[in-house]
Amino acid sequence: MSPAAPPPSLIQALRTETAELHVALEKRLPFFSEQLDLDLYRRLMAAYYGFYKPLEQRLHVLTLTPTGLDQSLRIKLPVLRADLTALGLGDHAIETLPTCADLPQIDSRAAALGVSYVLEGATLGGQILRRRVAEQLGLDASSGAAFLNVYGELTGRRWKDFLQYLGDRNLGDAQTLEVTRAAKATFTHFEHWLDSQKVLL
Numbered sequence: 001m002s003p004a005a006p007p008p009s010l011i012q013a014l015r016t017e018t019a020e021l022h023v024a025l026e027k028r029l030p031f032f033s034e035q036l037d038l039d040l041y042r043r044l045m046a047a048y049y050g051f052y053k054p055l056e057q058r059l060h061v062l063t064l065t066p067t068g069l070d071q072s073l074r075i076k077l078p079v080l081r082a083d084l085t086a087l088g089l090g091d092h093a094i095e096t097l098p099t100c101a102d103l104p105q106i107d108s109r110a111a112a113l114g115v116s117y118v119l120e121g122a123t124l125g126g127q128i129l130r131r132r133v134a135e136q137l138g139l140d141a142s143s144g145a146a147f148l149n150v151y152g153e154l155t156g157r158r159w160k161d162f163l164q165y166l167g168d169r170n171l172g173d174a175q176t177l178e179v180t181r182a183a184k185a186t187f188t189h190f191e192h193w194l195d196s197q198k199v200l201l
Contacts, residue, residue: 010166010176014117017180021187022121028191028200031129036136040199042087045147047197049080050099051190052119058106059115069165074120074158080147087144100193104185110175114182117166118190123150124159 008016030036030044056077084094106112130148139145141152151158171179194200 010169010171010179011163013176013180014114014166014183018118018183018187021184021191025187025191026125028194030199030201031132033201035201036133038087038137041133041137041139041144042084042089043197044194044199045080045083045087045144046089046097047194047199048147049077049084049094050097050197051193052077052080054099054101055103055115055119055186058103059112069116069162074116076119076123076147076150079150083144083147086142086146098197100189102189102192104182104189106182108175108178110171110178111182113166113169114179114184115186116162117179117183118186120159120162124155126150127155 030040056075059071060075081094085091089097104111104115106115126148130145133139133145133148137145141149149155191200
C-alpha cells in the first residue's frame with residue numbers, strides 16, 4: 001500500500017478554496033474598466049471603507065486577531081480615511097458613510113485567520129491597482145491612493161511574513177475548515193456589499 005498523501009497545507013487549502021471567488025470578484029471590480037473615473041473611484045473607496053471599518057473593529061474588539069502577528073501594523077482604516085479626505089470628503093461625510101452590517105462570522109481565531117488572509121491578499125493585489133490608478137486617474141499616495149500601497153516598500157515582506165505565519169500553524173482538519181470557510185465568506189460578503197453600493201461591473 002502506498003502511504004496516504006499528506007493533507008494540503010493551510011496555504012494550499014486557502015488558495016484552492018478561495019480561487020473561484022477571488023477571480024469572480026476581480027472580474028467585477030472596475031479598476032481596469034474604461035468606466036473608472038474619479039467619481040467611481042471615490043465611491044469605490046467609500047464602499048471599501050464601509051466594509052473595512054466594521055470588519056477591522058470586529059477583529060479588534062474580539063481580540064481574535066492572530067497572535068504572533070503585529071496586527072497594529074496591519075490596520076488599514078486610518079489610511080482609507082486619509083484617502084477619502086484627500087478625495088474631498090469632509091469628516092462628517094466620512095462618519096456618515098454607510099457601513100456593512102452583514103459581515104462574515106468571526107467566532108474563533110481560525111475564522112479570524114481566514115478573514116485576515118483575504119485582507120492581506122488584497123493588500124498585496126493593491127500593488128497592481130496602484131499603478132493602474134496612477135495611470136488612469138493620476139492619483140498617488142498623497143492624493144487618494146495610499147490604501148492601494150498601504151505597506152509601501154514592506155508589502156512583499158509582510159505578505160511573506162503572513163504566509164510564513166500560516167505555514168507555521170499546525171491546525172487539524174476542523175480548524176483548517178474554519179479558516180477556509182471564513183476566507184470564502186469574506187469574499188462573498190465583500191462582493192455582496194460592493195454590489196449593494198453599486199460600484200461593481
